[in-house]
Amino acid sequence: MHIKLIFRVLGVLLMLFSLTLMPPVAVSLWFKDYSYPAFLLAFFITFATGLFFWLPFYNIRQDLRTRDGFVITALFWTVLGLFGALPFLFSESPNLSFTDAVFESLSGLTTTGATVITGLDQLPESILYYRQQLQWLGGIGIIVIAVAILPMLGVGGMQLYRTEAPGPNKDSKLTPRITETAKALFLIYLMLTVVCALCYWAAGMTLFDAIGHAYATVAIGGFSTHDASIGYFDSSLIMAICMVFMILSGINFALHFTSWRDRKLRQYWYDPECRFYLKVIAATTVVTVGYLIYTKTYQWQDAFWQGSFELVSILTTTGFGVTDFTIWPAFLPFFLFYTAFMGGCAGSTGGGMKVVRVLLVWKQGVREISRLIHPNAVIAIKLGNRAVSDRVVEAVWGFFAVYVISFAIMFLILLATGLDFITSFSAVGACINNLGPGLGLVAAHYGDIDGVAKWVLCFAMLLGRLEVFTLLVLFTPMFWRR
Template sequence: MKVSVISNALGLVLSAFGVILFSPVIVAVFESEYSAILPFITAATISISIGMFLRWYGGFSKNFDTVKKTEGLFIVTLAWCLTGIMGGIPYLFFGLSPLDALFESVSGTTTTGATILTDFSLYPKTFFFWRSLTQWLGGMGIIVLFVAILPQFAVAGRQMFIAEAPGPTEEKVTPRIAHTAKALWLVYLVLTILEIIALSLSGMDVFDAFCNTFSTMAAGGFSPNPLSIMGYNNPAATWIITAFMILAGSNFALQYRFIIRRKISVLLKNEEFRLYCSIIGIASLILAIILFFNTHSSFSSSVRDGLFQVTSIITTTGFSSVDFALWIIPAQVILFTMMLAGGCAGSAGGGVKIVRLLVCFKYLKKEIVKIIHPNAVVQIKLDRNTVSEDVQRQILVFFLFYLCLMTLSAILVTMLEHNGLIGLVGTAATIGNIGPGFGEIGPMGTFGNLSSPTKIIFIVNMLVGRLELIPFLAMLHPDFWHFRK
């Protein structure tokens, strides 16, 4: 790997991120929260300064056309780590410890939505605006944003684009990767504007509409209300957020093709989208029935809360319209199952991804057929396209490493916290970028009371889960660590 290329790329990312760090200052001035200006000016200055230093160290090179795959993986991994650190600097000014500030920042940029906050009344609106904005930036992908807006990455951005969203298939809606990034961000931006308008019309305060929209479209879950969406007691807003969560968990490239072609068949012919909608529909119906017969909720409330919570968990948003930690065990089991699914590939959602589950089911079916017919040649097809053996192998390796990481993390956290529920559910919630779990880390709970080692493990889980394990798998090989000037 070439040090100058890595240094220059990271320098550009940090400089651009530093400019974004100035944006909460506008909110601070508008809300007359002048004491909240210094934290963001300081963080922005630090980020830009480090970015310029890295660019100077790399010789201010503008040639990124020869970025290799290993360099792309390394740049993306470091970019997420460094932006997480830079994004946490403002939190230090509001009384958070360095570890808690890093946890809250990484939880935001990775769109996890797990919070260490215990008393929301201690913080100004600017603080909550930044929390939600970090999620919105991380939802589509920080690198995808900079590939779209920075001309230096117009060609070389392909390797970084793929490294940031290493799904089973490469999503390309236009011939040039920079144009693809712009197209995806255009869909993302339009949906964001539409939701802000819809929530405002539903009676939600404009500031809250902005913050909740940022978190919804990012499938993040941070809300300025300590009781999440339940705190607004607004059924119309709940339905609106449900609809946009479904869109946030859907493939944005698929949505772009639907908008361009204006044919519903674009969606209906996509196997992943059909399975995604089927899971939401079936799980929501079962959950609604359980709630109706086991709680004092009306049928309409059971349907609304069932659909909302299933959508919230499967898309890894993590919002709550009710404290589901108080639900009976069968209802919680359904939500935990949704944690293990995730959204569609190419969406803002985290988790395993529906397309991987789909390929795995087809792989199992193929193996069953081959047991009966050993000489049969059985191909796995997805949307009528054959899935290569390499992709099949990568998906199986992904699941194996995901399972190993979940097991190791759950065991360590259980030993540290002396609580198996926190170990298992906390691991699933952080590695899947979901956010809340059950018990004391439930939707009305906090991760703030956990031990420091547990928080560090969960920070790693959030980063690994957001990058979908591939960059970290590559880093386990000794040949990855070869540098040259």
């Protein structure tokens, strides 16, 4: 492991991240909310720390290897999450503790969208902008790492697309091709954000709200500049725009790239993961809207808009809201919450276990049933016309097992802190799936739960965002042996 090189990269990351504290300063000066000293102080501390790490090793020139990639990937959110908390700590409004500041920062960067802050409509504009920007920065970080780095490391859903995605070569070092990949992905991400913001603005949002909500929509984050979230605007057009961009952002960005490059929209339907993703959205929307009409919770028009919006928002793990879905009748709140466990496609900004893994688990289940009937048959699992190796299927089952075990352990810890069953279950599920809103005491915000529970949930956010193995591998003795 190249420790000096890791410190050099970490230093560069911190110095680059410090520059992102300048736009909130400009927003503070424009709106005269007098919060800019908090951002300036955070800038100097972050830049100075980055310079401290980088300066002794600035002339190191080595290739990053697999172990280095794991460490840097984990540090990306852990360290930036800690330094991202500084403006929340230094600002007078909101007045957050260290635990709450780190929770809010990590929630933003991991695009979870769980918040400890209430009274958003009274917060300084610079703080509101900063929360939205954190999610946008975390979103592009997720895309680049998920598509360009994790496949090389052999973890993450994108390993299934290694031969087709515009990512790095399959050798053991990170190649310069990642730079080209990152540029292409960033342009697509930026283009989606700009178009989304313009659509929001044209639909009636202020420019400030349009930019902030575009950041959170394309990043599938769910932070809003208002306590009522998207419901604040009371507009079917804005809801429709939001749903379209949430669905688009939940699709593999490598697929966006190939479709844009080849100018062929049919690429989306030909991709088995994307096709399954769209079918699940359609089917679960019918169930949600139909049940709301059947139980006479809403008239058909309100049932369609509110039911479909909440379904798309939760399934894609965005977490925007237009109503309190937790008070909907019978099984519906849990039904919607369960869809977040699938989440978005691999290589998207969505959370959850990823669509491709759920699809493979389903296909593996069907294969095992077939083997009971035909024990000697050789049955291949295919995605489209391409057979999936048993090694990949084993990796998916391994991921699923570790995911469930991690969930169960954190769930028990939260119960031990005194939280009730529903709150504990949904809080862990919402954070490990990077969803945000849960059920029970965390339906609206996480400000009232115990500090220990918040740190456990911070770990759950990182675990979900780094797709479990990328983080857990750092806790194994084998990783640190020479």
